[in-house]
Amino acid sequence: MSPDNRSWFIPTGSWQPPYTQPSQRIVHPFRLPNHVSDEEGAMLEPLAVAVYSCRRAEVTQGSRVLILGAGPIGLVSLLTAKAMGAGDICITDINENRLAFAKELGANFTLNVQGLKPSEVAQKICKLIPSPPSVIIECSGADSSYQAGILASAPRGIMVTVGRGNYDVTLPLTIAATKEMDIRGIFRYANCYETALSMVSSGLVNLKPLITHHFTIEEVHKAFHAAKDGLAVKVMIRVGKA
Template sequence: MGEKVSQLPRETPKHPTIRASNSSFVLEKASSVKYEDRPIPELKSPYDVLVNVKFTGICGSDVHYWVHGAIGHFIVRDPMVLGHESAGIVTEVGSSVTTLKKGDRVAMEPGVPCRRCVRCKEGKYNICAHMAFAATPPFDGTLAKYYSLPEDFCYKLPENLSLEEGALVEPLSVGVHIVKQAAVRPGDSVVVFGAGPVGLLCMAVAKAFGANKIITVDINEDRLAFAQKYAATHAFRSQRESPADSAARLVKECGLGPGADIIIDASGAEICIQTAIHALRVGGTYVQGGMGKNDITFPIMAMCTKELNVKGSFRYGSGDYQLAVEMLAAGRISVKELITGKVAFTEAERAFEDVKAGKGIKMLIEGVKD
């Protein structure tokens, strides 16, 4: 008999052939990702469902984890599956599930609260201290073939909505929550700083809520032009000037009279926040939706003397996801225009690179092919 020849391990290709099981896009550490086959999630509760993920959008937080390996005190210490803006098809249901069945197409709300703490009981589960949120350490995200969720965190998509639109229900719900925090009413003037995905969706929701004048503020001419075609009635380009001067110019050029009724910041930029406070009318409302530096210089005197309503906004809460689905289904809001392109699951890293480079508005990653 001849000698046995030992086989050397094959070199792993950059984009491996996806094998059956739960193929996942995993962040090992900052700037290092890989494809990995993981076990298909088991249903931990009779009220859980298993979803075959079909489309996932890329969020700024996903890119931040990819680049830096952390956001604030949330640090990637162990390999973590990325992604949290997803939609898919139900493939398995728990024994106590009554609202969904196998084959249903669903938008997936990616954060599951404890349901027992004071914040949860008062209806503010988005600020639950024990929230298990997808792709926030130590919890894995949805960029995998399969993902499990409780049935009440999966929202059945009406027939007139695509799975691609279903993936954008997540960022739309952020916009819904911000605009609800602002208590936008018919006839209001609303200024939105930042014409990225969340800013654009805030404009669309404000319009659906009846805002009369919607002003987009950005430094990017292309985004300003897109915003005006999408939902804004006016555009204002930021320049190198003091916040007070910029606010005065904004109010004058956009015909805001005594100032804006409501201003939303979706940029997180210090100068935008400062300008916004100066541009509000007496008794106006300011909502912080964008995240920036931990600490900034804030015009507290203007806030006090105008007796402004100043609020934070974090993710989405009770009723926001359902309202987002209903407004899409009724045609009150459209998100199709925001989808810049789609890439295969095996090209996920390229999509992250495009988002980091500021290409387009919203990139979608297709689910694992069978």
């Protein structure tokens, strides 16, 4: 990872047909198979984040997984963990609709953490899951979520910090150290696009249910409102003719 790496999330060339970029910026030269739609292709970026997160978390057959946050990244992490053979998966959020959707996608357990202290969240998680989670994937960025993940973790558990929240976060590190936990960060993903595409093209992961809203470029303001209001999981904006 280069210390000189710099980027913008929406670089010059976006939001226009055709999409134009200097050739040196094209770093993922993977063609979509005919049976993989452009919309699924657009979802490969968050899926690559989930693939990298699950790799960093060492998700394997039978892993007991806790996912904190049921937003788009949390949901694709759920799908990825299942594809990698995870056993019991519990996902938390403060949005009941998101939790119901996670259940439809295959979560074994869901927990609404609205108004709960981190210690209360951990206690409820450990009552839901037969054994404490060995893998924690934090996708919300909330301080209380990090804290709950550490408190709920099994001894020698691995917590991957995917969410981005406050610059300074207070953590119960004495408990983490006593449990001999590993706390690992991720920055985007590395060499995961090909795996993500393989998962989708083979049918191992179905991203289509996550695409809940569609808009044309002329309706872009409606698209942003849908995302902001929390009514959508993933919003797709089509640039140019369908």
